[in-house]
Amino acid sequence: MEDITKRPIGIFDSGVGGLTVVKEILKELPKEDIVYFGDTARVPYGSKSKEVVYNFSCQIINFLLEKNVKMIIIACNTVSSNCYEELRQKFPNVPIIEVLGQGVNSAISYTKNKKIGVIGTEATIKSGRYEQKIKENLKEAKVYSRACPLFVPIVEEGCLNDNISYWVSKKYIEDFKEFDIDTLILGCTHYPLLKDSISNFVGENINIINPAIPTALTVKKYLIENNIQNLYGGKCEFFVSDKNDKFDFISSMILNKECNAEKINIEKY
Amino acid sequence: MEDITKRPIGIFDSGVGGLTVVKEILKELPKEDIVYFGDTARVPYGSKSKEVVYNFSCQIINFLLEKNVKMIIIACNTVSSNCYEELRQKFPNVPIIEVLGQGVNSAISYTKNKKIGVIGTEATIKSGRYEQKIKENLKEAKVYSRACPLFVPIVEEGCLNDNISYWVSKKYIEDFKEFDIDTLILGCTHYPLLKDSISNFVGENINIINPAIPTALTVKKYLIENNIQNLYGGKCEFFVSDKNDKFDFISSMILNKECNAEKINIEKY
Numbered sequence: 278m279e280d281i282t283k284r285p286i287g288i289f290d291s292g293v294g295g296l297t298v299v300k301e302i303l304k305e306l307p308k309e310d311i312v313y314f315g316d317t318a319r320v321p322y323g324s325k326s327k328e329v330v331y332n333f334s335c336q337i338i339n340f341l342l343e344k345n346v347k348m349i350i351i352a353c354n355t356v357s358s359n360c361y362e363e364l365r366q367k368f369p370n371v372p373i374i375e376v377l378g379q380g381v382n383s384a385i386s387y388t389k390n391k392k393i394g395v396i397g398t399e400a401t402i403k404s405g406r407y408e409q410k411i412k413e414n415l416k417e418a419k420v421y422s423r424a425c426p427l428f429v430p431i432v433e434e435g436c437l438n439d440n441i442s443y444w445v446s447k448k449y450i451e452d453f454k455e456f457d458i459d460t461l462i463l464g465c466t467h468y469p470l471l472k473d474s475i476s477n478f479v480g481e482n483i484n485i486i487n488p489a490i491p492t493a494l495t496v497k498k499y500l501i502e503n504n505i506q507n508l509y510g511g512k513c514e515f516f517v518s519d520k521n522d523k524f525d526f527i528s529s530m531i532l533n534k535e536c537n538a539e540k541i542n543i544e545k546y
Numbered sequence: 547m548e549d550i551t552k553r554p555i556g557i558f559d560s561g562v563g564g565l566t567v568v569k570e571i572l573k574e575l576p577k578e579d580i581v582y583f584g585d586t587a588r589v590p591y592g593s594k595s596k597e598v599v600y601n602f603s604c605q606i607i608n609f610l611l612e613k614n615v616k617m618i619i620i621a622c623n624t625v626s627s628n629c630y631e632e633l634r635q636k637f638p639n640v641p642i643i644e645v646l647g648q649g650v651n652s653a654i655s656y657t658k659n660k661k662i663g664v665i666g667t668e669a670t671i672k673s674g675r676y677e678q679k680i681k682e683n684l685k686e687a688k689v690y691s692r693a694c695p696l697f698v699p700i701v702e703e704g705c706l707n708d709n710i711s712y713w714v715s716k717k718y719i720e721d722f723k724e725f726d727i728d729t730l731i732l733g734c735t736h737y738p739l740l741k742d743s744i745s746n747f748v749g750e751n752i753n754i755i756n757p758a759i760p761t762a763l764t765v766k767k768y769l770i771e772n773n774i775q776n777l778y779g780g781k782c783e784f785f786v787s788d789k790n791d792k793f794d795f796i797s798s799m800i801l802n803k804e805c806n807a808e809k810i811n812i813e814k815y
Contacts, residue, residue: 318598319588324702329587331790399790425712430699434595440713441696470815505675519598521668 281403282507285310285514286496287346289337292320293527294429294466295352297511298376300532301493302350306500310510310511312344313536316543318518321429322355322466323398330400331360338368339546343475347505350496351375352489356400356463358406372499379495380462381410387484388460394453394479397464407464421456425449425465432467433523435530444473450478460484470530482514518543551776554579554783555765556615558606561589562793563698563735564621565800567645568782570762572801575769579779580804581613585812587787590698591624592667592734599669600629607637609785609815615776618763620644621758623733624667628677641768648764649731649757650679654687656753657729661688663722663748665733668693674759676733690725691758694734701736702792704799711743719747729753739799787812 286306288299292315299313314337316322324328334356341349349371351357351364358376365373374537384393395407402424410419427445436442453461461483463469476485500506515538517524528536555575557568561584568582570600583606584590591599603625610618610798618632618640620626626646653662664676671693675741680687696714705711730752732738738756745754769775787792797805 318594321658324790324792325587325788329809333717427696427699427705430696434696435695441710441717444713446710519594521595523593523668 279478281347282530283310283510284345284347285312286350287312287341287344287349289316289341289349290352290466291316291355292323293317293433293524293531296350296528296531297469297487298492300359301489302440302496305493305497306443308509308511311340311508312346313474313512313513313517314404314516315524315538316518316519318347322399323354323426323429324340325400326398327359327404330356331363334360334364335367336543338364338546340369340541340543342371342534346371346497348374348496350492352466354466356402358404373409374492374496376466376488376492377406377464377490378410380464380486381407381414383412383486383488383491384460385415386464390457390459391415391460392456393418393420394456394458394461395420395464396425396449396468398429400482401464402526407462421447421458423453423520428465428471429450429467432470433527435526437470438473440467442471443477444495446471446474446478450475453479458483462486462488464488466501474488474512474534475508516541517540549813550616551774552579552779553614553616554581556581556583556610556613556618557621558583558585558616558618559621559650559735560585560593560624561700562586562590562796562800565797566738567619567621567761569801570758571765575768576597577587577775577780579783580782581610581615582782583609583785584793584807585787586790586793587812590667591622592669592695592698594669596628596669596673599625599627603629603633603813605812609810609812611640611722615640615700617641617765617768618645621735621750623735624669625675627666627670629738642760643765645735645757645761646675646733647679648760649733650676650683652755652757652760653680653729653731654684656755657687659726659728660686661690661725661727663725663727663730664689664691664733665694665718665737667698668695673701676731682766686788687737688726690722692722693694697734698736702737702796704795706739707742712746714752715740715743715747719744722748729755731755731757733748733757738768784808787793793797
């Protein structure tokens, strides 16, 4: 009989940002095998419609299932917020965990004054799913959301602590101070890399939530409870829909190593 | 017999930037029918590989041929610079004109000191085709090229004359002064919208070339010489692979009107 513990965990994102989730998973579960897919040919998802994002995600999940994954982590907030339920219905036979729900749970446990900020891509914010999910679990919460479309491209240009990241953060974040939030969710996997620039404008006493961290803890708990944790692996495989220098550049920034990603044709799935 | 003059001109780009080419075509040829396709589901092309860009372009040309176009204008510099020759070979029965060659001709006629700057997306600059094409026509030319990946996203955020466009222009353009260029080619259809920010850093006496302008003149000349100019049309149809507010926002900036684009599934072509 096949040993399910040895099957890999599938993780996907619109591009390279999801590697911040891989990073946290590797901290908690260094002996799991991982198959990562980044849709670098069609990135970014954040400005695309729900229908397009859903179709791309189905292709990716089909690819990961072919890799025999035992569970799937949606690292992409745009996918999480736009089509998590639809994907669970479409693929009922594989457990799917998404970053968004984990970020929400974490924010709710941190907030004291129940005023929570959320920043993300246009599609994530437009979906309203962070706000909806927060209010489902904390009815009195006030949620302040903001789309920050330039954060992903400036991270991908390596502008992490310079005049550009300063002015872009100021543009998006400055007036959050007026809202008196005590918790801010980084609703996009690229944003943890801008944490310093962002803190400048929200103030030091704000809890800044990186949903990758609670996601990793939830995955670990799930594997242990279901007795499917791998204690003998540790192999990471990276796949992309297009190969260029950027993936290597950013994977070095995030994981401190190059990933040597393999290119596949995702449109055929 | 079908009247070829009445068939539309096909124009395509990775997204909305190509509307700056439509704008110049409409100035020169207001009575032509136009079919525009913007690949908004897969934009940007500038950070993608040659193979992916070629495959996307073939799908788009198949779509335009189905629309019975009499000629095709590649408004996208990334496509122009990476696969113009391959596309001409693949589609020998329709005339194809590209922005890159027109920009080069114009720069060569303007330059006095034979020092020419070129700015564009990563893929455009990496292809080396601007430099190669300039030197084919002006052997002694010195060409200074620079990829400016943040220009497209900041234009799409409407950052045209603010601190962000200032610092981003400074990052990419400031040291062009040292090169003593007298001509700068805007090798991306979005860049004409940043002309003011860019001029700040290259100085007032530099000829800034928007390749859309000579492209429109070349198209007009071609239609007249081949006796296929339309004098009785003027209808513009806009198609996109994904529909969102951005297309309307930017088309308003460029064409001073909304385009009411229709969404189609480009992957089936």
